[in-house]
Structures are given as structure tokens and as C-alpha cells.
Amino acid sequence: MTIPRLPLGDWIEATINFLVENLSFLTKAFSEITENGLDWIEAGLKAIPEWLFIPLFALMAWRLTRNRGVGLFCFFGFLLIWSMDLWNATISTLALVLVSTLVSIAIGVPVGIFAAMSRPVYRLVMPILDVMQTMPAFVYLIPAIPFFGLGKVAAIFSTVVFAMPPSIRLTCLGIKQVPGELVECAEAFGSTRWQRLFKLELPMATPTIMAGVNQTVMLALSMVVIAAMIGARGLGGEVWKAIQRMQMGDGFEAGIGIVIVAIALDRILQKLGSRSKA
Known part of the structure; x- marks a missing residue:
């Protein structure tokens, strides 16, 4: 017994083609702004x-961390990266992660705020996030190519969606975790909704929001190697090149460089988050 095939893939492909044809002016503008930035x-980082x-x-x-160990790790870690002749690739990776993180935060934090403020928005956003976080990372490369072609912009797009x-989630969680007694006190003193948000809820939610920023940076770094398949370059590009040429030593060196960058950024952001909590 067979059942009719549901052409879900055909519908998705038709939707993507429709968006590519009708939103080309937006994708071109996004590509130009992102690539220039x-x-x-x-260029600024490489000038140093x-x-x-x-x-x-x-x-x-x-x-930033008030921790001598973090400073020493950054010094000797980046010195090792320089000695392995991976400096330019590391700078490209840092720039890619920085731009991807800024775009992710610029979109994610406002969406998280509206999800915390509005129950319908919360119910709409959370299932979408569930799908985004369970979808294999390679799938995000598929729409990036028709929208932006091969290159760094497509890599940034897929990294932003992934990270x-x-x-x-954590912006929404941080605002929702503000004690109800404090919210009631703010309302009793006549605070408007936006005053309560900016003067009470966001300051108290800052540690949780910083944890979200930290996870966003880590996910962006984890996407570096995958995004190298569509032109991200950087350390991920070195790993991908080593895989194609079966150069195991070069691949491990680039992987060590990614680990150093990830640990350095993670420790800095963790300390910033704990400091904002204090």
C-alpha cells in the first residue's frame, strides 16, 4: 500500500525561487552593506x-575580565596563531564572527523583548526557534546560495540564522524572570510600559542577555567551518582546504586556532556577564 507523496520539497523550492525573484533588491542592498562593513x-584589524x-x-x-590568566592565555594563544602563519585567516574569522554577532543581536534582542511583552508574539516565535535550533546546520547553506551566491555574505547570512x-530566547527569559514584586512597584509609582522596560527589566535581565550573546558568539564560531563551504574563508577555510587536500597537520593547526579564539571570546564574555550580574 502506498500513499500520495506530499511535495513539500517542491513547495519550499518554489517559495525560495519566488523570494529570490521578488526580493532581489533587498538582498543586493543587504549584500552591499554587509560586505562593505x-x-x-x-581592513581595520589587519592594519594593526x-x-x-x-x-x-x-x-x-x-x-575587561580583571583576570590575569585570561590575559596571559590571549597573549600566548594569539602568539601561537601568529607562529603557525594563520594570522590573516584569524583576522578574517574575527571579522566574520563580529559582524554575524552584531547582526544576530540587532535582530534577536528586539525580537526577544517583543516576545516577552506580547503573548501572541511569544507563541509565534518559540516554535520557530525550536525548528531553527533543531535544523541541521548544513541546511542553512541551501537558501544562502540562491539569495547571495557564494562568498562571505552568504556565509554571514547562514551564520546569523544559525546563531x-x-x-x-535568553532576552525573553531574562525579562520574564524579573520579580513580579518589582514590576508591581514600578507600576505603583506610575511608570509607563517603556519606562519599566528600560529602567527595570532590561538592567535586571542584562546577565541573562549577556549569556545569550555568549552563546551566539560560540555558535557563530562553530558555524565557521561549515560556512567555509560557501566561501567564508578564514580559519574555517583553512580547515576545509586541509580536508580537501588531506593535509591533516594543517587542518589540526587551523582547528587549534579556532579553539583559541573561541576560548578567548568565551572567557571575556563570561566575565562581562558575571560582572553585570554583580
Whole structure:
């Protein structure tokens, strides 16, 4: 016994083709703005010589975290990356992660705020986030190519879609966890909804929001290798190149570089989050 095949894939493909044809002006504008911004950030970071960038980054990490170990790790870790001749790839990865994180936060935090403020928005957004977080990462490369072609913009698009859910979820969670007694006190003193949001709820939700930012950065870094398949370059591109050429040593070196960058950013953001909680 057979049942009729549901042409779900055909419907999805037709929808994507329709959006590509009718939203090309938006995708071109997004591509131009994103690529220019990424090029400026990357050029600015590469303009700083390695011997100056490394101690400055380590000093910034130490000042932000007040932890000597984090500063020393950043110094010797990035020194190791320089010695492995992966500096330009690392700077490209940092620029990609920075742009992807900024776009993810710019979209995710407002959506999380509206989800916390509105029950219908919450009910609409949460199932979408469930699908986004359970979808295999490779699937996000499929719509990126017809919309933006191969290159860094497509990599940023797929990285943003993959990394954005934690910022939405934790922003919403942080606002919802504000004690009801404090909300009632704010209302008793005549605060408007927006005053209560900006003067009470967002400040108290900052540690949770920072945890979402931290997870967004980590997910963006985890997407680096996958996004290299559509032109992300950077350290992920080095790993992908090593896989294609069966150069195991080069692949592990690039992987170590990704680990160093991930640990450095994770420790800095964790300390910032704990400081905002204090």
C-alpha cells in the first residue's frame, strides 16, 4: 500500500525561487552593506601589526575580565596563531564572527523583548526557534546560495540564522524572570510600559542577555567551518582546504586556532556577564 507523496520539497523550492525573484533588491542592498562593513572591519584589524595587536588584545582581555590568566592565555594563544602563519585567516574569522554577532543581536534582542511583552508574539516565535535550533546546520547553506551566491555574505547570512536563537530566547527569559514584586512597584509609582522596560527589566535581565550573546558568539564560531563551504574563508577555510587536500597537520593547526579564539571570546564574555550580574 502506498500513499500520495506530499511535495513539500517542491513547495519550499518554489517559495525560495519566488523570494529570490521578488526580493532581489533587498538582498543586493543587504549584500552591499554587509560586505562593505565586513571589509572595513577586516581592513581595520589587519592594519594593526601583529606585534602590537597581540599585547593590546591581551591587555584589553585582562582589563575587561580583571583576570590575569585570561590575559596571559590571549597573549600566548594569539602568539601561537601568529607562529603557525594563520594570522590573516584569524583576522578574517574575527571579522566574520563580529559582524554575524552584531547582526544576530540587532535582530534577536528586539525580537526577544517583543516576545516577552506580547503573548501572541511569544507563541509565534518559540516554535520557530525550536525548528531553527533543531535544523541541521548544513541546511542553512541551501537558501544562502540562491539569495547571495557564494562568498562571505552568504556565509554571514547562514551564520546569523544559525546563531540568532539564543539571543532571542535568553532576552525573553531574562525579562520574564524579573520579580513580579518589582514590576508591581514600578507600576505603583506610575511608570509607563517603556519606562519599566528600560529602567527595570532590561538592567535586571542584562546577565541573562549577556549569556545569550555568549552563546551566539560560540555558535557563530562553530558555524565557521561549515560556512567555509560557501566561501567564508578564514580559519574555517583553512580547515576545509586541509580536508580537501588531506593535509591533516594543517587542518589540526587551523582547528587549534579556532579553539583559541573561541576560548578567548568565551572567557571575556563570561566575565562581562558575571560582572553585570554583580
